[in-house]
Amino acid sequence: MALLQKSIDKRSALLKATLCLVNRDGIQGASMAKVARIANVSPATIYLYFESKQDLVNQLYLDVKESFAKATFANYDSGETIKDRFEKIWYKMAHFKLNNKEEASFLSQCDNTPMIDEPTRQEGLKHLKLLFDVWNEGKQQGIIKEISPYLLYAFTVYPIAFLMNMDNRKLCTLCDTTLNDAFKVAWDSIRR
Amino acid sequence: MALLQKSIDKRSALLKATLCLVNRDGIQGASMAKVARIANVSPATIYLYFESKQDLVNQLYLDVKESFAKATFANYDSGETIKDRFEKIWYKMAHFKLNNKEEASFLSQCDNTPMIDEPTRQEGLKHLKLLFDVWNEGKQQGIIKEISPYLLYAFTVYPIAFLMNMDNRKLCTLCDTTLNDAFKVAWDSIRR
DNA sequence: TAAAAAAGAATGAACGTTCATAAATATTAT
DNA sequence: ATAATATTTATGAACGTTCATTCTTTTTTA
Numbered sequence: 001m002a003l004l005q006k007s008i009d010k011r012s013a014l015l016k017a018t019l020c021l022v023n024r025d026g027i028q029g030a031s032m033a034k035v036a037r038i039a040n041v042s043p044a045t046i047y048l049y050f051e052s053k054q055d056l057v058n059q060l061y062l063d064v065k066e067s068f069a070k071a072t073f074a075n076y077d078s079g080e081t082i083k084d085r086f087e088k089i090w091y092k093m094a095h096f097k098l099n100n101k102e103e104a105s106f107l108s109q110c111d112n113t114p115m116i117d118e119p120t121r122q123e124g125l126k127h128l129k130l131l132f133d134v135w136n137e138g139k140q141q142g143i144i145k146e147i148s149p150y151l152l153y154a155f156t157v158y159p160i161a162f163l164m165n166m167d168n169r170k171l172c173t174l175c176d177t178t179l180n181d182a183f184k185v186a187w188d189s190i191r192r
Numbered sequence: 193m194a195l196l197q198k199s200i201d202k203r204s205a206l207l208k209a210t211l212c213l214v215n216r217d218g219i220q221g222a223s224m225a226k227v228a229r230i231a232n233v234s235p236a237t238i239y240l241y242f243e244s245k246q247d248l249v250n251q252l253y254l255d256v257k258e259s260f261a262k263a264t265f266a267n268y269d270s271g272e273t274i275k276d277r278f279e280k281i282w283y284k285m286a287h288f289k290l291n292n293k294e295e296a297s298f299l300s301q302c303d304n305t306p307m308i309d310e311p312t313r314q315e316g317l318k319h320l321k322l323l324f325d326v327w328n329e330g331k332q333q334g335i336i337k338e339i340s341p342y343l344l345y346a347f348t349v350y351p352i353a354f355l356m357n358m359d360n361r362k363l364c365t366l367c368d369t370t371l372n373d374a375f376k377v378a379w380d381s382i383r384r
Numbered sequence: 385t386a387a388a389a390a391a392g393a394a395t396g397a398a399c400g401t402t403c404a405t406a407a408a409t410a411t412t413a414t
Numbered sequence: 415a416t417a418a419t420a421t422t423t424a425t426g427a428a429c430g431t432t433c434a435t436t437c438t439t440t441t442t443t444a
Binding site for chain 1: 217220221297300306310339343350351352358373
């Protein structure tokens with residue numbers, strides 16, 4: 001149905017506009033008026049698709065998290081070794097952040113804003129299940145340290161965001177060499 | 193001079209009010225009117241001490257960074273071993289963030305906002321010189337990996353902010369045991 | 385009494401949101 | 415198949431509020 005498609009297009013145009021603006025001016029800088037203008041739509045139209053600015057940003061958050069997870073766990077094979085699986089996931093996360101800077105920077109901004117509510121954050125976390133699986137198996141096999149997934153995440157995945165930030169600010173170029181170094185650091189941090 | 197002291201008091205009352213509000217409602221939620229009300233001052237008075245909201249937030253940023261650095265490098269002794277020095281610095285950073293949650297959360301928010309300008313960020317970085325010294329010496333002695341300080345920071349210090357966030361959201365309690373685990377992870381990540 | 389500091393009221397602009405209305409689309413009746 | 419009608423979808427203008435900032439006046443200090 002053409003109508004439905006048109007609706008979907010408009011919805012994603014609005015999400016895309018929001019992503020772009022948040023990336024440029026911060027969450028508070030992405031006003032509904034600006035979002036509307038960039039999406040070629042009347043401000044009022046936004047409220048046909050989202051019930052508030054908070055809703056808009058939260059839905060965008062879930063949307064981006066989902067595509068991040070999709071990229072991260074593509075070709076996931078539970079038959080591979082723990083290290084191989086972790087390595088592939090880690091590199092895919094890094095490459096997603098490098099190749100989708102707007103999305104990555106948006107997620108970074110979301111980490112510390114009160115705009116994203118707790119239920120939405122929880123929902124977003126679910127996408128990481130496969131990574132937690134790998135860690136749990138790794139612990140059972142004595143390959144990975146017996147520590148909470150929050151620690152594992154903090155020291156392997158979270159740092160990528162920092163590096164991406166530095167790269168954006170031209171302070172530290174994230175070339176392949178740097179990325180390989182970074183993975184080594186990440187792996188050394190959590191392996192037994 | 194009593195007058196000067198009163199000025200200093202008012203300035204820090206304004207900074208404190210800003211810190212408190214940013215922590216509660218985010219940077220955009222800390223309006224000049226609210227800051228004034230909490231500091232028991234007229235909105236206009238703020239402009240006697242700061243030339244704009246951006247200036248206010250940037251000065252607060254430097255202020256907090258400085259007290260963070262003061263706490264972090266207290267009793268620094270360049271005669272100690274690399275690991276001892278790093279360990280003490282790391283724990284002091286962690287404890288500062290645990291004991292000064294408002295300050296820590298504020299700094300986290302600053303990581304991803306366009307409100308803090310690049311010169312101010314550079315200024316804030318200078319406070320970390322001693323940490324960089326330790327790392328450089330460590331590299332020379334073959335104790336620490338030969339990688340950029342940005343990588344070292346990303347994998348040892350930056351994760352603390354994540355853990356603090358989880359702690360604030362009651363998802364992962366940062367008790368002494370967790371903290372010790374975390375330090376082990378941090379050290380394993382960068383040692384040779 | 386002169387100068388500095390602080391106040392409160394007021395500024396235009398921008399905010400998120402809603403409203404009455406218009407355009408576009410779907411449904412029904414002929 | 416076409417005309418008339420109902421329904422959805424979208425609009426631009428306007429809402430009340432709040433924003434950062436400034437202006438004029440009053441209070442405090444020297």
